[in-house]
Amino acid sequence: MLHSLTSRIVFVGSIVSVNLICLSGLLLSASNSMIASFEWNSHKQKITEIVSETLSDLREAQAEERGYLLTTDPSFAKDFDDRVASALSKVNILEQLVQDNPVQHERAQSLQIATNERIDTLTKQIALARQGRFDEARSRVVIGQGRVDMAIIVQKADEIRQTEQELLIAREATARAHVNWNRKLVIGGCLIIVLLVNGLLFIVLNGMRRSISLIVHAMSDFGNGNRTVRVNEQMGCTEFDMLAQGYNTMADRLDAAMQAQEASDLKLHKANTELKRNNEAMELLGEMAHRLQAARTSEELAAIICAFVPRVLPGIPGALYTHNHTTNQLERIAQWGNASVGCDSLLPSDCWALRLGQSHSVSTPGGDVTCQHVACDVSTYHCEPLFASGEVVGLLYLQSTVEEENRFRLVALVENIASALVNQNLQKDLRDQTIHDPLTGLFNRRYMEESLKAEIATATRDDTALGLIMADIDHFKHINDEFGHDAGDMVLRTIACEIQNSFRSHDIVCRFGGEEFLIITTSHPLETLIQRTESLRSSLSKLELHYNGQSLGKTTMSFGIAMWDKALHHTASDIIRQADAALYQAKKDGRNRIVVA
Incomplete structure (x- = not known):
């Protein structure tokens, strides 16, 4: 009887051991399959990212090339070579990554050829631009072949990404099926072991009831989600000790696999969250950059900064x-x-x-x-x-x-x-x-003409006073001939400063040309305008100018004043002509004087 009982125990124990070993092997195999699946998914995602980065580099290179051709400013193409090199490097990496897929490998090679052709075209156009042959480079762009080439590249890239996405979806479905199978395998294995242990309860003595109860409770707790439960007590029987050890090994491996899966899921979730945050930030930065490039004043730029920076860095x-x-x-x-x-x-x-x-x-x-x-x-x-x-x-x-x-x-x-x-x-x-004259810092003639048109329109509409003063330095040619043009430039700058300081900030002082100056004044009656001009003439006649230790003598100016009248045509040339005639009369009458038109 003892031998029979021992034989049965040995037999049942053998079956239990075999099942445990098989179950552990299946779980190990499933765990390895899941890890391989994760690595495969990462590989596919890397392919998709490289394709997107290649397109981004190409677009950036094309944008810099277009910016250089449009503005002729080399700074717009400062990163062009780096973008081209990056695109070539990534398309070569892509070709290596998809070698295990003949269809994708063929598409990658096609994309590589198209990219090389597009980069070759861009490089030739940049080379023409760097040689100063901008018109020839622009004519190549106008043909529109670049848009067609980019469309072909985008299409080939989309085909690769679409295929990789489809493969990724199929692989994820397979992974989910493996997870379901592993769950069934664990439940089935646990049920088998429980049945075997229950059968053993009917065979072995009542003294083995405690050992079986410990193992059953441990497995039940594990099945209910308590992955930390282990059988650490001595069973009092070699076979049950082996069974407990096998269970512990199985639980450790399964727990490790599940922890790895959870860690991978958590890492993927964090990566997706960070990617989403970065995408949102990039959208905000793109909107901000678009508005910053359109800003015309410091106030507009400040308003854009205050609106977007708190959203980018909350x-x-x-x-x-x-x-x-x-x-x-x-x-x-x-x-x-x-x-x-x-x-x-x-x-x-x-x-x-x-x-x-x-x-x-x-x-x-x-x-x-x-x-x-x-x-x-x-x-x-x-x-x-x-x-x-x-x-x-x-x-x-x-x-x-x-x-x-x-x-x-x-x-x-x-x-x-x-x-x-x-x-x-x-x-x-x-x-x-x-709008400024580079020598004197005053407004130039072009700005004067635009401003005078606006002031004439305002004076006509509001019936306000508008005066024009034409001034000319007396005997300026003598200064240039005797002392040189550098001395003449110094005289022009000094007199320009004196004129600027003699009028209000909203009066418009311009260098009309050569040694001639023109002042546009508003809201001044003629008597006040004559007094201001006389004060300026008097102060200029008292100036003692020196250059390189030499006295340049007295510097005087002649002035012609004209007031806007509604009887005049609504053109700037009429009042300028009147002021110029008055200035000519002042010159004719002996210079260093004021004549009113």
């Missing part, structure tokens, strides 16, 4: 400073989040970020040196210098530290703002060059 107050090259100071043009953020202006030496040429932040009180422009009650802040072509264009001051997950947003924000500041400075310089 909860962080800050201020934006722009560099004034004339005073060598950084002046605050925008602030958000707090009415007292930052100071009104600061010197470059007051900020450690500008001294070091890199970002500077203080995250804890006393953790680093503090910039002089930061208030004493501020314990954490971040300064980000704004550079363009190696020169300081501004400073972004944030009254908080920037967390690691927001670094990407900060970098893109700084690039957009720096680009906008450079663009606005260029527009301002261009406007100044367009």
